[in-house]
Amino acid sequence: MHDTGEFRRWESTFRHWVTADGSPGPTGEGGFPAAPGRYHLYVSYACPWAHRTLIVRALKGLDKAISVSVVHPIMPAESWVFGEYPGSTPDQVHGFSRLGQLYEQSAPGFDGVVTVPVLYDMERQCIVNNESSEIIRMLNRAFDAWGCAELDFYPAHLRDEIDAVNALVYENINNGVYRAGFATTQQAYEAAYDQLFDTLDALETRLGRQRYLVGDRITEADWRLFPTLVRFDAVYHGHFKCNRQRLVDYPNLWSYTRELYQIPGVAETVHMDHIKLHYYGSHRGINPTGIVPKGPDLDFSTPHGRDA
Numbered sequence: 001m002h003d004t005g006e007f008r009r010w011e012s013t014f015r016h017w018v019t020a021d022g023s024p025g026p027t028g029e030g031g032f033p034a035a036p037g038r039y040h041l042y043v044s045y046a047c048p049w050a051h052r053t054l055i056v057r058a059l060k061g062l063d064k065a066i067s068v069s070v071v072h073p074i075m076p077a078e079s080w081v082f083g084e085y086p087g088s089t090p091d092q093v094h095g096f097s098r099l100g101q102l103y104e105q106s107a108p109g110f111d112g113v114v115t116v117p118v119l120y121d122m123e124r125q126c127i128v129n130n131e132s133s134e135i136i137r138m139l140n141r142a143f144d145a146w147g148c149a150e151l152d153f154y155p156a157h158l159r160d161e162i163d164a165v166n167a168l169v170y171e172n173i174n175n176g177v178y179r180a181g182f183a184t185t186q187q188a189y190e191a192a193y194d195q196l197f198d199t200l201d202a203l204e205t206r207l208g209r210q211r212y213l214v215g216d217r218i219t220e221a222d223w224r225l226f227p228t229l230v231r232f233d234a235v236y237h238g239h240f241k242c243n244r245q246r247l248v249d250y251p252n253l254w255s256y257t258r259e260l261y262q263i264p265g266v267a268e269t270v271h272m273d274h275i276k277l278h279y280y281g282s283h284r285g286i287n288p289t290g291i292v293p294k295g296p297d298l299d300f301s302t303p304h305g306r307d308a
């Protein structure tokens, strides 16, 4: 938090890369060659950043190659824990009770923020990377020997445009909803709110002209936007006070969200019970009673008509 009342997201700590041959990636050290059964993903089904890694894992057909542990939806003050809740799992690698133990094991004395997602190397017994934007790039390419190699969400000829859209979406939408929700001054909240809806308006127009965010194919840019959109009406509209309008009030963004939801493999990554319980139950600073609203009733499975 800043004295201007603005919410600032921390930098991720672990920045090594899994690559096909173990050579170093853009940051960190090498020595993490892709292999099936070697890497493990720690996620929360509630977390939008973790959500993108689950989507890319599913679509690339890496469910068998990369195993997953799912934390309990409620995040206590000391950060994520494992516990009994439908869909949650124990820590499948070490049986730890807190995710923080995994960070301490990789970096003794770790005093940063314990976050999901985490990509963990079960052979070297250390965290490889905890930055979702980098994890999805690894899943997109490094594991192609075991996954769906022909699917490429970050094709070379579209990279500049994908990067530009990502930058806009990250700042104003993905993190923008948090900047609105966790602002501690009226001014900071209103600035985040205005930027959020201005950007949603622009994307609404864009999606009236084209089927996906970048060109005529689904790219990483779409999978980075989708987790925020799918949470919008259930959580961000009320809990984070992003209430100029709902997602369902934007014809193009709403049908686009439904199209992405209906792509085989995606619906199984959306766990609305974890999402609602996490946000309303964990952020007692902005929802002191922890009561989870029953609504809204959302149906992501109605025909999207985007192919018309």
Ligand SMILES: N[C@@H](CCC(=O)N[C@@H](CS)C(=O)NCC(=O)O)C(=O)O
Binding pocket: 011, 012, 046, 047, 048, 049, 050, 079, 113, 114, 115, 116, 117, 130, 131, 132, 133
């Ligand atoms: N830049 C990170 C952000 C991850 C992140 O902020 N995760 C949240 C959950 S949505 C978290 O674990 N927060 C822990 C906390 O607030 O203590 C990424 O994209 O992977």
